[in-house]
Amino acid sequence: MDPSDQKHFTAVDYVIFAVLLAASMGIGLYHALSGGRQRTTQEFLMADRSMSCLPVSLSLIASFQSAVAIIGVPAEIYTHGTQYWFIGCAYFLGLLIPAHVFIPVLYKLRLSSTYEYLELRFSKAVRICGTLTFIFQTVVYMGVCVYTPAFALNAVTGFELWGAVLATGLACTLYTTMGGLKAVIWTDVFQTAVMFAGQLAVIVVGVNQTGGASEVWRKVWEGNRISALNLNPDPTERHTFWTLGVGGVFLMLSLYGVNQAQVQRYLSARTEKEAVRSCYMAFPSLQLSLALSCVMGLVMFYANTLHFGCFPQMVIYFVMDMLEGFPGLPGLFVACLFSAALSTISSAFNSLATVTMEDLVKPHVPAMTEARATLVSKALGWLFTSYAPITAVTFLTERALIVVVFDLQVALKLFGMVGGPVLGLFCLGMFFPWANPTGAMAGLGAGLALSFWVGIGSIFNRSSGARPLSAGCRAALLSDNSTSAVHTALDNLTLSKPSGLNRFYSLSYMWYSAFSCFAVILIGLIISFLTGPMKEEDVTPGTIYPVFGKLLCFLPEHLKKKLCCVTPRGPTVSKIMDAGPIPSIS
Numbered sequence: 001m002d003p004s005d006q007k008h009f010t011a012v013d014y015v016i017f018a019v020l021l022a023a024s025m026g027i028g029l030y031h032a033l034s035g036g037r038q039r040t041t042q043e044f045l046m047a048d049r050s051m052s053c054l055p056v057s058l059s060l061i062a063s064f065q066s067a068v069a070i071i072g073v074p075a076e077i078y079t080h081g082t083q084y085w086f087i088g089c090a091y092f093l094g095l096l097i098p099a100h101v102f103i104p105v106l107y108k109l110r111l112s113s114t115y116e117y118l119e120l121r122f123s124k125a126v127r128i129c130g131t132l133t134f135i136f137q138t139v140v141y142m143g144v145c146v147y148t149p150a151f152a153l154n155a156v157t158g159f160e161l162w163g164a165v166l167a168t169g170l171a172c173t174l175y176t177t178m179g180g181l182k183a184v185i186w187t188d189v190f191q192t193a194v195m196f197a198g199q200l201a202v203i204v205v206g207v208n209q210t211g212g213a214s215e216v217w218r219k220v221w222e223g224n225r226i227s228a229l230n231l232n233p234d235p236t237e238r239h240t241f242w243t244l245g246v247g248g249v250f251l252m253l254s255l256y257g258v259n260q261a262q263v264q265r266y267l268s269a270r271t272e273k274e275a276v277r278s279c280y281m282a283f284p285s286l287q288l289s290l291a292l293s294c295v296m297g298l299v300m301f302y303a304n305t306l307h308f309g310c311f312p313q314m315v316i317y318f319v320m321d322m323l324e325g326f327p328g329l330p331g332l333f334v335a336c337l338f339s340a341a342l343s344t345i346s347s348a349f350n351s352l353a354t355v356t357m358e359d360l361v362k363p364h365v366p367a368m369t370e371a372r373a374t375l376v377s378k379a380l381g382w383l384f385t386s387y388a389p390i391t392a393v394t395f396l397t398e399r400a401l402i403v404v405v406f407d408l409q410v411a412l413k414l415f416g417m418v419g420g421p422v423l424g425l426f427c428l429g430m431f432f433p434w435a436n437p438t439g440a441m442a443g444l445g446a447g448l449a450l451s452f453w454v455g456i457g458s459i460f461n462r463s464s465g466a467r468p469l470s471a472g473c474r475a476a477l478l479s480d481n482s483t484s485a486v487h488t489a490l491d492n493l494t495l496s497k498p499s500g501l502n503r504f505y506s507l508s509y510m511w512y513s514a515f516s517c518f519a520v521i522l523i524g525l526i527i528s529f530l531t532g533p534m535k536e537e538d539v540t541p542g543t544i545y546p547v548f549g550k551l552l553c554f555l556p557e558h559l560k561k562k563l564c565c566v567t568p569r570g571p572t573v574s575k576i577m578d579a580g581p582i583p584s585i586s
């Protein structure tokens with residue numbers, strides 16, 4: 001790295017950065033010493049189920065908004081125009097459905113791990129498979145998240161990459177294991193504020209330097225960066241209204257509907273109403289965050305005259321150049337990236353500790369005392385911490401992978417490939433009373449196989465929906481002579497339509513969630529009917545959401561009853577479950 005890139009940080013910047021870390025630690029320490037002092041798993045993992053909707057809602061948006069999005073979205077807008085902004089349309093249904101379908105079912109069951117649902121509805125084996133899938137997704141995602149801010153810090157201060165990665169993991173584990181979920185949620189609130197402040201500062205400075213908002217607008221308009229609504233129905237087109245606005249709903253459902261990190265937050269809310277409200281309140285903040293990162297991409301487009309693509313790493317240099325002469329602001333921006341990453345990683349730690357404890361440890365050690373269980377949960381937190389830097393460092397050793405790791409697409413592909421089948425499994429259970437455990441297992445297995453097939457196939461398929469400039473970006477990263485590299489990349493741009501299996505591999509990654517979700521449901525239902533569908537009286541009460549009953553409310557009563565299996569939650573079951581661990585269902 002050119003040492004001249006490292007002139008940006010002044011003493012004020014270091015102070016701002018230190019304040020972020022100190023405040024996060026302080027919040028952790030406060031929750032370690034107040035309340036019940038984190039001596040029970042109910043407090044450590046579930047925040048005593050006492051949270052109100054405001055902190056929960058800010059925490060919800062922080063979980064999956066990492067530095068990857070903060071710099072990935074501007075890079076996307078800069079390169080391809082504002083089409084990506086239409087993902088905001090998916091936020092409507094993507095939050096309404098969790099609020100009115102998933103929360104009512106999951107909250108009433110008083111779960112700790114969302115995968116307990118799978119055991120109640122299907123079997124222990126399905127639950128374990130759900131848990132393992134989640135652990136895989138989260139561990140890979142953490143590796144991606146931890147790397148981005150470390151790169152930024154390295155670029156502006158020269159701080160060693162691996163040192164920054166380790167420090168991030170360490171800081172995060174410290175406050176997470178000290179203060180439990182309460183600390184995670186309250187640091188999320190603080191860190192979300194820092195995140196917004198950093199993005200806002202860049203935009204305000206950028207717009208002022210470039211001669212006002214109307215100037216920026218004129219230039220991005222002339223530069224063709226304001227995209228019209230693309231209604232092309234082709235599923236291989238990377239970003240259209242359909243892939244973003246409809247495919248995006250399924251992506252949102254896999255994250256906000258059934259992902260442990262989010263469900264744990266809903267369940268930590270004081271009441272079900274409060275959980276639903278937090279979901280509603282997440283909507284404006286998510287839109288604001290999307291708008292800020294899109295506008296940042298437009299401002300960058302104005303500030304830079306190069307009319308080729310931009311890779312995410314460049315965003316950091318752009319911003320640092322823009323903020324030169326404003327001491328404190330580079331520090332605020334790096335703090336913004338770290339806030340985004342820390343809040344995501346802490347959610348990941350806490351949710352990993354929860355599922356490992358609740359799904360993998362507790363069922364085998366039923367007689368564990370609360371104090372012991374809390375200790376084990378904390379130890380699990382530490383275990384997973386060591387895992388995140390290991391993943392990140394593995395990425396580091398493969399220099400070419402660095403470009404990949406930064407990509408917004410990588411994170412969204414992962415959510416779709418791994419989260420989509422799990423979403424399908426929950427939908428199969430909640431909406432289709434006939435689905436049986438065999439069907440669920442087969443559906444999940446087939447769904448995962450299909451989504452990995454298309455996901456891995458797309459990596460090896462040149463004309464895939466991947467960004468056409470990625471080859472150029474890689475070359476540009478490795479040499480300073482970016483102009484010629486970009487020309488080569490543009491020359492190599494393949495415009496021919498793929499056919500056959502290649503067409504399958506070119507499926508837009510925004511459809512991965514929907515595709516694998518439907519695959520799981522379809523295969524799950526077929527296998528269930530072949531092996532003997534579940535009888536209504538065998539389904540655990542409270543695990544079905546009568547979606548057909550609600551949709552077909554005009555049908556006569558007896559037909560509706562046949563279709564939707566509206567089983568009320570029996571008093572015996574609720575008593576057993578309120579008393580403690582879930583009884584095994586055979």
Ligand SMILES: CC(C)(CO)[C@@H](O)C(=O)NCCC(=O)O
Nearest residue numbers: 064065066067068069070411412
């Ligand atoms: C997942 C959404 C679409 C909504 O939360 C967004 O935050 C996002 O694009 N996240 C990318 C992954 C990341 O930032 O780590």
Ligand code: NA
Nearest residue numbers: 062065340344
């Ligand atoms: Na975050």
